[in-house]
Amino acid sequence: MKKVLNIGHRGAKGHEPENTLPSFQKALDLNADGIELDVHVCKTGELIVIHDFNVDRTTNGSGAVSELSLSEIKALQINNEIEIPTLVEVIDLVGKKCFINIELKGRHTAKPVSDLIEKYILEKEYSYEDFIVSSFQREELEMLFTINPRIHLGVLSQASVAQALEWANAFSAKAIHPHFSLLTEHNVQKAQEQGFKVYTWTINETEDIERIKSYNVNGIITDFPERI
Template structure:
């Protein structure tokens, strides 16, 4: 039986502010095999790592991420004095040590993420297997599948394993990423038999973690990487 990948949700979100360099480092220190993060394109074109479409919840500022320049975003403070990182900055500290699950959160992220991953593979010695790019957004998944067949895709869903499976077939995805409440031992096995990895999110309670582990999923995303 293959080991189940331990993936830190937005780093080690239970321990340090989400999507910060410190949080990603903490996840690695806790033995994570991968990190999950969220990206948007800011007004000056860079890929920044933040979950929400606005900066209001996680920083001391206010406004929509895609309307703010990198300089404006970098002036903001996340709780604890942290800053919003560039995707480049996250990969610099990861340095190929783990899987990087990039969730395309904002609109119009597929092309810049494709270019970004290609740059790391062709110029910096990374492999496409170092990445999985996921999204709930059909439009972004469609664009990515059209423009770059090399990048492993993950289909996120909170509603239906069947829908994720259908999209995975349509977009030649590597994996489905269902919420753990949707999983059964049977549908996990069927998805894997169809050739898809099953990476599930976000499981934090030990009882739930052990139950989902018993289904032999391929990876678990958690705020507590040390519990996996």
């Protein structure tokens, strides 16, 4: 059986608060092959690493990310001690120790993410292999493909492997990212035969991990990177 990459979900969400620098550092400490994170654009234009469209669930504040400035977001706290990071801060922490899976969660994230990846490639000797950009949102994937077709894309799906493959073909994606409940040995093989990698999410239970690994997926997104 080939090696299955372990990709830390929002860092190492099973150990540290999600989408925080301590969580990403923990994933690195656990030898993650990649980290997955979510981005939104805040009111002042910076890319903010947070899952939800608002800050209510994870911080001591409230409000939509898109309506808060960077300084307002930085004034908030997670667990009374941790700041919400920017994407720049996360990339600088991770360096080239593993690849970074950037999920376009908020609207209008495609162009700023493309611009930032290009900046790291041109100015800091990163490569396109250091990043994969994923989304459930067709319009964001389409926009990114139009802006820069060299950026590696991953098509997220909670509904259908067939739909993920359709979009992946439309946007020359490198991978599909289906929920693990959608996978069979046959559809994994079919996707790989079409030239796509299969990175599945979010698997935490050992029994599920072993079953999905037996399908020869390329990578597993998990809250516990050490379990893969």
